[in-house]
Amino acid sequence: MAHSKNNVVTKNQPNIKFKNTKYNSFEKIQNRNGWLFISFALTLLLIFIFYPILYSFYLSFTSSKGLISKFVGVNNYIKIFSDPMFITALKNTVIFLLCQVPIMLLLALIIASILNDKTVKFRGVFRTGIFLPAVTSLVAYTVLFKMMFSMDGFINSTLMTIHVIKEPIPWLMKPFWARVTLIIAMTWRWTGYNMVFYLAGLQNVPDELYEAAEIDGASKIQQFFKITIPMLKPIIVFTTIMSTIGTLQLFDEPMNLAAGGTTAATIGPGNSLLTLSGYIYNLCFKFMPNFGYAATISYVIVFIVGLLTVIQFKVAGDNN
Amino acid sequence: MRKKALSLLLASSLIFSLTLTACGSKTTETSSEKGSGKLTIWAWDPNFNIKVMEEAKAIYTKDNSKVNIEVVNMAKADVEQKLQTMLQSGVKEGLPDIVLIEDYNAQKYLTAYPGKFANLSDKIKYDDFAKYKESLMTVDGKRYGVPFDSGVAGLFYRTDILEQAGYKAADLNNITWDKFIEIGKQVKAKTGKAMLAFDPADGGVMRIMMQSAGQWYFDEKGNINISKNEVLKEAAKTYKAMIDAGITKPTSGWNEWVAAFNKGDSATVCTGIWIMGSIKAEASQSGKWAVAPVPKLNASSSVNYSNLGGSSWYVLNDSKNKDTAIDFLKKIYDGNNDFYQKILVGQGAFGTYIPAQTGSSYSAADKFFGDQKVFTDMSGWMKQIPSVNYGKYTYEADGAIMAAMADYYSGKATVDQTLSKAEDQVKNQISK
Numbered sequence: 001m002a003h004s005k006n007n008v009v010t011k012n013q014p015n016i017k018f019k020n021t022k023y024n025s026f027e028k029i030q031n032r033n034g035w036l037f038i039s040f041a042l043t044l045l046l047i048f049i050f051y052p053i054l055y056s057f058y059l060s061f062t063s064s065k066g067l068i069s070k071f072v073g074v075n076n077y078i079k080i081f082s083d084p085m086f087i088t089a090l091k092n093t094v095i096f097l098l099c100q101v102p103i104m105l106l107l108a109l110i111i112a113s114i115l116n117d118k119t120v121k122f123r124g125v126f127r128t129g130i131f132l133p134a135v136t137s138l139v140a141y142t143v144l145f146k147m148m149f150s151m152d153g154f155i156n157s158t159l160m161t162i163h164v165i166k167e168p169i170p171w172l173m174k175p176f177w178a179r180v181t182l183i184i185a186m187t188w189r190w191t192g193y194n195m196v197f198y199l200a201g202l203q204n205v206p207d208e209l210y211e212a213a214e215i216d217g218a219s220k221i222q223q224f225f226k227i228t229i230p231m232l233k234p235i236i237v238f239t240t241i242m243s244t245i246g247t248l249q250l251f252d253e254p255m256n257l258a259a260g261g262t263t264a265a266t267i268g269p270g271n272s273l274l275t276l277s278g279y280i281y282n283l284c285f286k287f288m289p290n291f292g293y294a295a296t297i298s299y300v301i302v303f304i305v306g307l308l309t310v311i312q313f314k315v316a317g318d319n320n
Numbered sequence: 321m322r323k324k325a326l327s328l329l330l331a332s333s334l335i336f337s338l339t340l341t342a343c344g345s346k347t348t349e350t351s352s353e354k355g356s357g358k359l360t361i362w363a364w365d366p367n368f369n370i371k372v373m374e375e376a377k378a379i380y381t382k383d384n385s386k387v388n389i390e391v392v393n394m395a396k397a398d399v400e401q402k403l404q405t406m407l408q409s410g411v412k413e414g415l416p417d418i419v420l421i422e423d424y425n426a427q428k429y430l431t432a433y434p435g436k437f438a439n440l441s442d443k444i445k446y447d448d449f450a451k452y453k454e455s456l457m458t459v460d461g462k463r464y465g466v467p468f469d470s471g472v473a474g475l476f477y478r479t480d481i482l483e484q485a486g487y488k489a490a491d492l493n494n495i496t497w498d499k500f501i502e503i504g505k506q507v508k509a510k511t512g513k514a515m516l517a518f519d520p521a522d523g524g525v526m527r528i529m530m531q532s533a534g535q536w537y538f539d540e541k542g543n544i545n546i547s548k549n550e551v552l553k554e555a556a557k558t559y560k561a562m563i564d565a566g567i568t569k570p571t572s573g574w575n576e577w578v579a580a581f582n583k584g585d586s587a588t589v590c591t592g593i594w595i596m597g598s599i600k601a602e603a604s605q606s607g608k609w610a611v612a613p614v615p616k617l618n619a620s621s622s623v624n625y626s627n628l629g630g631s632s633w634y635v636l637n638d639s640k641n642k643d644t645a646i647d648f649l650k651k652i653y654d655g656n657n658d659f660y661q662k663i664l665v666g667q668g669a670f671g672t673y674i675p676a677q678t679g680s681s682y683s684a685a686d687k688f689f690g691d692q693k694v695f696t697d698m699s700g701w702m703k704q705i706p707s708v709n710y711g712k713y714t715y716e717a718d719g720a721i722m723a724a725m726a727d728y729y730s731g732k733a734t735v736d737q738t739l740s741k742a743e744d745q746v747k748n749q750i751s752k
Contacts, residue, residue: 066408066432084745088723150576172572173520175726258521258573265719269521269572270726285401287716287749288428291408 060299062292069292076296086297088271089279092179093248096275100183101243105236108191112198113228127199134193142256145185146172172257175272182257182273189253190246194239201235202228237316244308248301251277276301357641358388359648362403363420364396367597369468369631372663376652379659387644392416400425407433417639418649421465423456423630424714430459431712437464438635443646444654450672452707457632464634466649467672471592471630472702473528474611475500476599479690481587485510492612494624497529497558500615504567507587514569516562517580517589520729521572523718524628525590529555532626533619534706537717537746542709544750546717546743547736551619556721556728556735558617563729590614592628593670593698599688600668606688613701625704630672664695672702713750720745 063072080086111130115123133141148154149171156168171181205227213223229236254273258266265286267274274282276297283294363369370393377389394402399419406415421429430437441463446454453467477492485507492503504515518525530536535551538544546552562568569586571577581589582602589595599609613624633653635645652659653673660676663669665684676682677699685691720742727733733741 066404066429067434067436068432079748083748084741085720085723085749146573150572151570170570173570174730265523265715266521266722271719271723272726274723282719285397285404286719288712289404289408289432 056295057299059292059295064290064292066289072292076293077300079293080296080300085271085274085279086276089274089276092272093250093275095179096183096186096250097244097247099179100186101240101247103183104187104191105194105239105243107187108194108239109198109229109232109236110224111191112195112202113224115195116199116202127195131192131196133189133191134196136189138189138252139256141189142185142253145181145188146257149181173269175268175270178257178268178272182254182268185257186253190243194243197235197239198232201232205231233316237312240316241309241312244312245305248305248308249277250275251281254278255281357386357644358390359418359641359645360416361389361391361418361420362394362399362416363391364394364399366393368594368667368669369420371667372468372669375663375666376648376659379656380648380652384648387648389648396422403429407436412638415636415638417636417641417645419634419636420468420631421634423453423471423632424710426457426465426632426634427459427710428712428714429634430457430464436637438637438639438642438646440464440466440635440646443650448654448673448675450674450702450705452627452705453630453632453672455707456710465632466634466653468632468653469594469630470670470672470702471594471628472670472698472705473532473590473592473614473626473628474698474701475588475590475614476581476595476609476611477588478584478605478608479610480608481507481511481513481584485587489610489612494613495615497562497615497617501558501561501565501567504562504587505565508567511587513584514580514586515567515588516569517571517577517586518562518568519571519573519577520559520563520568520725521722523722526552526555526559526721527718528590528614528626528628529558529617529622531628531706531708532614532616532624533622534708535621536708536710537714537721538709538711540709542711544717544743544746546721546746547740549739551617551622552721553735553739554617554619556725556738559725560729560735592630594629594668596668596694607690609689610692611689611694611697621706623704623706625701625706627705670695670698670702674703713746716749717742717746720749 060076061071061073062069063076064070114120115127115130117123120126150156151168151170151173153171155171156165159165160168169177171177209227209231210223213227218226254267254275255278258268258273265282267278267282280294280297283290283297361373363373370391373391377391381387381389403415403419439462444463444466446463446467449467450470453470454463457463457465457467475492479489482488482492482503485503487503487506495503500515507513507515530551533551535545535549537546537549537552563570569580571580577589578598578601580586581599582605584605589599599605614626616622616624633649635642635649639645653671657676657679660671660673661679661681663671664681677695682695682699683693684695686694721739724733724738724742724745728735728738
């Protein structure tokens, strides 16, 4: 910024040389003070943000057993491809990403467009109600879901009383059902959060578009696909990226749904809820502590997030 | 004027807090002589080891009034995380003086953080303790911990439910797992109750089975012993047989598991002695329980005695009051008979200190267990637990096997495939 100002000054007064040098020295003082002012924040940034990023990058080339650590080059990055636990974790994470994110975003979009309709009564109540799960603590809601979905919990007993099922569903006992439970829980928690983004976006869609469409005889469903979705495209891209990043870093929910295994080291039945972050936790605190290999996996997550974000921008983003 | 006053206030408070912290660190630094200073202790169960330590503290500070002991209560996972992060980072401030470590983790910590724990080889009389405890805290001939509680395993059962199915106490004594399943089918048919409260994703019972035959996921030298381990194979088969026979009450996680036998949904629970507190929490079932030795496997080496869990105390080498800490543990845990009687009655803490097991509390009859002399029985079993080397990678192996078991339960894999898949995974995990 200081530089650009300087350029402007020299352009305007190229002939008055002595004044220019005077201004330059003043500029220098300002510059110095400027740096002084930001130096504090900058130091903190360097120590607490950049140093850990660089150090963990270095760590990802080491392998350790507690304090005993050795440099192994790119060995860790090769090893992950033959590590069945890593592949399980990656597979689970991808399953959650592909199943949960589309369901949640579509649901949020539908609810948002319904609640944007001015003829709906008690809109405020519904909006608040659906958003409310987003303010609950991750751990608290997961523990509640774990109780509700237990073998003789609320869900099973309700379904059995209304004769939907005959036998209780083994929600948290079988790998398939454990994943279903997690997806239901996450959808409950995050749909309202995404709905708010869509609602905000819908405020910028002019009513005239809908009026015109109605006059042309478009149905509500046609309006949804031809007006609402295209108009919300940038917001849809944004929420998709945010949800993708969130899912790739998924930790609290699976950990707590599976937690309390009397003495177990698996996360969910047959490791069905093991996510990449869960694996990082296990590598650091449950297994022989290997912070180097754990750092490698966190860099793999960074790489995947970056890649998916670029793809999403390319596929759905504007062309500029 | 107001601004000036405000800045003055800020500056003075800053200086004040700086001097305060300086003073604070000074006081902790000065005390290093034996018999004085502050001891910080980390443990994790407020109804169990925390209370036991409070008891120990009360006894010790009576004679050593200069010592100030603080027992810090955290979740078990938090103790492990905090300890590991601090040891890893190399800081000396903030670490406790004494920490409780689960026996399965002992070898891992001792080898991963060499020099961080105090060598107690010639400070503690290890002959006073159960044999199997000593070996798991020994690394390169040096012994590090002070043995604390035992996880001697038992088959806790409801006498009333079994009677309904036509079984007496003698029918459950020293049985095999096959017999156990057979009884379970009868119980299920006659009472409708499940035989065993059981978490299919939990390897606890599997570890009981293995140790009962003197086997583990690793051999004595620490090499992986999974795919060719006949004992483990039989244990895995028994797991599936129990589930297939429909005699289990499947649960997920600690709370559901405890609820299952507290509500009376299952006739037995097979686990470590530390569960007694949770069993007794349901006062309405008083007099209806009893305990038998665990069932054994068909393998010839298998006996009816085993272990699950248990933990020990360790002193940190960087502790400023190391000598006081060792003195404290030695005086209370290695020599105070009354203390062990007290914690047995108060907390149900079953120590591994053998001289204490002839005391009055150990031979008392327990009303809750139908006047059975529970502790006399269990201390007899404890002495016969086969000693195994847990090695450094128990949780890696447990994680790998229980993950592979899901496919075995559903019939997608055979037992051999399951074990070799688990072995491959453990191999990959520990080749670092």
